[in-house]
Amino acid sequence: DAGVIQSPRHEVTEMGQEVTLRCKPISGHDYLFWYRQTMMRGLELLIYFNNNVPIDDSGMPEDRFSAKMPNASFSTLKIQPSEPRDSAVYFCASSLNRGTGDSPLHFGNGTRLTVT
Amino acid sequence: AQKITQTQPGMFVQEKEAVTLDCTYDTSDPSYGLFWYKQPSSGEMIFLIYQGSYDQQNATEGRYSLNFQKARKSANLVISASQLGDSAMYFCAMREVTPTDSWGKLQFGAGTQVVVTP
Numbered sequence: 712d713a714g715v716i717q718s719p720r721h722e723v724t725e726m727g728q729e730v731t732l733r734c735k736p737i738s739g740h741d742y743l744f745w746y747r748q749t750m751m752r753g754l755e756l757l758i759y760f761n762n763n764v765p766i767d768d769s770g771m772p773e774d775r776f777s778a779k780m781p782n783a784s785f786s787t788l789k790i791q792p793s794e795p796r797d798s799a800v801y802f803c804a805s806s807l808n809r810g811t812g813d814s815p816l817h818f819g820n821g822t823r824l825t826v827t
Numbered sequence: 828a829q830k831i832t833q834t835q836p837g838m839f840v841q842e843k844e845a846v847t848l849d850c851t852y853d854t855s856d857p858s859y860g861l862f863w864y865k866q867p868s869s870g871e872m873i874f875l876i877y878q879g880s881y882d883q884q885n886a887t888e889g890r891y892s893l894n895f896q897k898a899r900k901s902a903n904l905v906i907s908a909s910q911l912g913d914s915a916m917y918f919c920a921m922r923e924v925t926p927t928d929s930w931g932k933l934q935f936g937a938g939t940q941v942v943v944t945p
Contacts, residue, residue, distance in 0.1 A: 744933070754918065754935040766928045802872065808930050812860045812879055812922065816933055818872035 713737070717803050717819035725827055729791040732822045735784055736805030744816060745778055745788050746802040754802075760786065761808075793826045800824070830854065831919050831936035839942050840909050847894070848904040848939045850919030860922040861902040862933065863893070867915040875917075878902055906941075914943045 716735040724730055736743050744759040758768040763780045771778070775794070780786040790797055800823050804816040832851045840846040852861065863875040878886045878893045886893040894903040906913055919936040 742930075746935075753937045756932065756934060759932070761928060761930075767925065767932060800870065804872070812858070812930065813877045815862055815874040815877060816872075817874070820871055 715803055715805050715817055715819035717801075717822050719822060720820065721823045721825075723825045723827065724793055726794055727792040728826075729789065730793045730797075730824060730826075732788040732801050732803075732824070734786045734788070734803030734819060736786070736803070737807075737817055738784065740805035740807045740817070741783075742806040742808060742816075743780060743786050744802075744804040744806070745786070746804065748800045748802060748821070749798075757788070790824075793824075795826045798824055798826050830923070830934050831921050833919055833936040833939050835939045836937075837940040837942070839944055842909055842911060842943055842945050844909055845905060845907045846909055846913075846941060848906070848917050848919075848941070849901070850903055850936060851899070851901045852919070852921045853900065854921065854923055856924055858924065861893070861895070862920040862922070863891070863902075863904045864918045864920060864935075865913075865915045866918065866938070867912075872918075876904065909943045911943050911945065914941060916940050 718733045745757040747755045757770045758778045760780045778788045800821045802821045804818045806814050806816045830853050859880045861878045865873045876886050876888045876891045878895045885895050890907045892905045916938045918938045920933050922933045925932050
C-alpha cells in the first residue's frame with residue numbers, strides 16, 4: 712500500500728521564481744491537506760480539500776500561494792513568486808472520513824524548500 | 828488563539844523509564860478528536876494514538892497510552908519503557924468541526940522534543 716507521495720523531496724530556487732510542489736494522496740482517501748513546518752511557526756495548516764473541493768484556505772499566507780486538486784489522485788501547491796521567507800518543509804497529508812472521527816492523517820515525507 | 832498547548836519544549840528520559848508528555852487543548856465543541864504524532868530526525872510524521880471526546884476509556888497502543896482528562900482538557904501521552912528509538916519530536920493535535928466541514932480540520936501543538944539517553 713503506497714503512502715502519500717510528494718515530489719520533489721528537495722527544492723532550491725532563487726527568489727522570484729515559481730515553485731510547484733506535488734502530492735499524490737493515498738488511493739481512496741477523500742481528504743487532502745497541505746501543511747508548512749518551520750522552526751518559528753511549527754506546523755501550520757495551509758489548506759485542505761474534501762473530494763477535490765477546497766474547504767478551508769484561511770491558512771494560505773498570501774496571494775502568492777495557490778493550491779489545486781484537479782482530481783482525486785493529484786494536488787499541487789504553487790508559490791509565485793517565491794521569497795526567502797517561504798523556506799520551510801511542506802507536507803501533504805491525506806485521510807479517509809469513515810464517519811467515526813478517528814481517522815488519522817497520513818503524511819508524505821515532505822518537500823524541503825529553500826529560497827535563496 | 829492557540830488551541831493546542833504543549834508546555835514542555837524538551838525532555839530527557841533514561842532508557843526503560845516512562846515519560847509523560849503534556850498536552851492541553853481549548854475547544855467549546857463537545858465532539859472532537861485528539862491525536863499524537865511522532866516526528867523523528869528523519870522528518871516523517873508518524874501517527875501514534877487517537878482519543879475521541881466521547882471515549883470512556885483512555886486509548887492505548889502498545890507502549891503508548893493517553894491520559895485523557897476531559898474536564899481539565901488535557902490529553903497527555905505516556906510512553907512506557909522508553910527506547911533509544913523513541914527520541915523524536917512529539918506533536919499533539921486536535922480535530923474540530925467547522926461551519927463548513929463537520930470533520931476535517933486538524934491543528935497541531937508546538938511539539939515536545941524527547942531525547943532518550945542510555
